Amino acid sequence: MTERARLTKIGWEEDLAIETSEAPLAEPSGNQVLVEVEACGVCFRDCIDRAGRFKFIQTPITPGHEAVGRVIAVGPNVTDWSIGDRVASTHRDYCGQCEPCKRESGSLCQGAAGVLGLMIDGGYASHLLAPERCFYAMPDGIPAAEAAVLHCTFGTAYRGLARFGGVEAGQQVLVTGANGGVGSAAVQVASRLGATVTAVTRDESHRAYLTGLGAEHVIVDAGDRFHKQLSAGPVNLVMDCVGPPTFNSALRSLRPGGRIIVVGNVVEERASVNLGFIVTRGLQIIGSSGATRADMKAVLDLHAKKPFSIPIQEQLELAQADRAQRMVQAGGLHGRLVLVPSAQ
Ligand SMILES: [Zn+2]
Ligand SMILES: [Zn+2]
Known part of the structure; x- marks a missing residue:
């Protein structure tokens, strides 16, 4: 049947x-x-x-x-x-x-x-x-439920951070929507690649979870003011998993020359952006979705060395x-x- x-x-x-x-x-x-x-x-x-x-x-x-x-x-x-x-x-x-x-x-x-x-x-x-x-x-050893979601969560996070973000050990990375599927993967991938991770979430109840995944700093914020709470200063790279509600605060979290990787757009409203801010600070906005077979091999290699929490x-x-x-x-x-x- x-x-x-x-x-x-x-x-x-x-x-x-x-x-x-x-x-x-x-x-x-x-x-x-x-x-x-x-x-x-x-x-x-x-x-x-x-x-x-x-x-x-x-x-x-x-x-x-x-x-x-x-x-x-x-x-x-x-x-x-x-x-x-x-x-x-x-x-x-x-x-x-x-x-x-x-x-x-x-x-x-x-x-x-x-x-x-x-x-x-x-x-x-x-x-x-x-x-x-x-x-x-x-690979055979990965349970079906985890294997099913690996591409869309960890693959998306890896491609955005590593291929387009060029994240390096020692860099500061901020992740919005950090408790979500891609967000929680991005926190883990970025910290596994040696970055210091700031996780942004709307809900205080996620703090311990995000710290456990490897986030150095956790900011609880509705989405538009977190750039004022960066205890370690502006970051090299943002992975924005939310979209319009967080986009402007994400831009303002970046150092001059920083990059924002956009992987989420969870609401239908459009983001309104101050283009002058992008021009004068030399910011890069990069969209990313999904991952290739090569990306997935890299994700599976990281997972084999030390299993991700999926x-x-x-x-x-x-x-x-x-x-x-x-x-x-x-x-x-x-x-x-x-x-x-x-x-x-
Ligand atoms: Zn999906
Ligand atoms: Zn083609």
């Missing part, structure tokens, strides 16, 4: 449907692989997808871009994987030929159009049929997909939700 969740109508009025089928498994064609899904993370981006904020979403569609599982069939043109390989998904397919792909930025690929959960069916399913480049290698709040049956998305949309969770298919 196969099982999958379906988003048939944009928005929150209708629940996600759960479909089961006794039909034979899909046969991969071309460069597709068929993956038996162990687990799939429920990401805030899934809620953004459902709300229709990406106009190119194609419905009906199976949501989910955070799947992990085992390859059980390969198409005739597949070169990267064999039956039995354990793999986890990135956000999307890439062509390997276009200019961003050649610069190792598959997340900006202009040649391949397959974004999981938006343009091709994603991982809220017992089986995921997708192009082989949607996946990276996942917070999982709850594992739910796939049939609970709608409830899980509504929990993520409501916010206030202390870790990720992961869906586990019951049918195999």
